[in-house]
Structure formats: structure tokens, C-alpha cells
Amino acid sequence: MSSSFVVRTARDTDAERITAIEADADRMLIDLFQAEAWPAPDSAALRLRAPGTVLVCASPSHDVVGFAHLLEQDGHAHHEQLSVLPRLGRRDSVACS
Template sequence: MSFLIRLAESRDYGATERIEAVADALLIDRFAAQDWPGATSAAEREAAPGFVLVAENQDTAEAVGFVQVLEIDEHAHLEQLSVLPSFSRQGLGRRLVQTALDESTKRGYEEVTLRTYADVPWNAPFYASCGFIETDPDTHFLRSLVDVERALGLFDHGPRVQMTARLGDWQHSSLARP
């Protein structure tokens, strides 16, 4: 089975909403969460500033994972990474992150931030293996994300951290690489 990582098109945004909802079920189960926020709607994701990359199963031409990077206040922030559980543990998440870092480098960013759970194996430990390190929110935008997470009740399920990947030494990949 081969996968293509590419920039999202309008037809992909409905799939991103579905993929996020299915992938979030893993966290909902882990935390026994009763009040988990819903997936970002297709319209909201498509209208957000930044870019979305999708992992397309080349056998079926369907999107099976995606990464969304927000571009706000001259800052690149990895907002969401989701892969359908049936396609997990095949390196798709890592390829999506690597390609998002590459695209961010091409767009002139020196770093990419994200916020995630510190103690969930497929969250902070995974991102650390992709080159992210823990950092403190140091801009208005990044501090505002902490407030949003508090309002959504995300801290009720465990410690959250900000992580940053510095892009200066990043090796470029290709969007079209299968």
C-alpha cells in the first residue's frame, strides 16, 4: 500500500472532519471523556489561515490522514494531526509531520509550534521523536491557545505542553513523494 502526501483540496475537507472525529475516539476512550470537543468542521478548517496536507491512500484515492498548520501572526503552529486508526503505525503521522515542517520551511518559517498532551505516548513522546522540544508560550497567540484549551476542558484530562521544532537544519522532503 502506498500513500501520497499532498496539499489539501476543497474536496478533502469533509474527510478531515471525519478523520479527526475517528482519531479523537482514541483519546476519548483513553480519558473516559464525557465532554470532548467535537472535530473541527470542514468549513472552519478550509477557512483557517495556513495549510492542510492530506495522506491519500493511492489504492483507493481516499484521504486517511492529515496535518493542519495554522499561519497566524507570522507564526506556524501545527494545530492538528490525525490518522485513521486503521492506518496507524505505518509511519503516516511521521511523514505528515515531516512534510508539514518542510512546507513551513519553504514558506519562510524558522520554527513550528504545537500543543499536546505530555503523557500520551502518541502525543508529546511522538513529537519529541520528530524533533520537537518542550518550550514555553512566548507570544500572545501561543498564550491564547492555553486559554482556549482551558476553556475546552482539555487540562481536565492531563498535563498539556507546548513543543517547538526549529527548522534551520530541517532536511526537505517532497510533497508528491509516494
């Protein structure tokens, strides 16, 4: 049985969840790199007002489980940030609509 996730433009109401997802994903990197200091995630409210587009991935139950912040810089696409809940990362395939 496959699960369908939906990719959509982020809303202001997603800000708190986006910040929490980035913090969870950062903890995985902190452990991996054994970092003694790591900056706190940017405020998602600020990220949502920054240039570019923030997309979220929502689960079938409509919970936001990941996000991507995309920018255009000097006429080129730039992937500023990608974070997914660690428990949902590294899957072979996920169906999106």
C-alpha cells in the same frame, strides 16, 4: 509489498472526509482518557478557509486517510492538528511521495 501514500494540499472536496477522520481519531482519545465530555471536531470547511495549510495523506486508492493543519504564528511554524484513521496509525513506516 509496500504501499505508497501521497501527501497533497487539501481540496474543498476533502472537507467531509477530514471531519470524519478527526472524529474517528477523537474517539480513540475519548476512550483512552475516559472523557465524559469532548468537543466536536471543528468543521473541516472552516479549517480549509482558516490561515495556514491543510495537507492530506491519500492512500494508493486515493482515499484520504489523514490530515495535518499547519500554521505560522509569530514567525514560527505551528502544527495545529494531526489526525489519521486509527486503523492506519502507529505503523513502523509508510512510503509517501
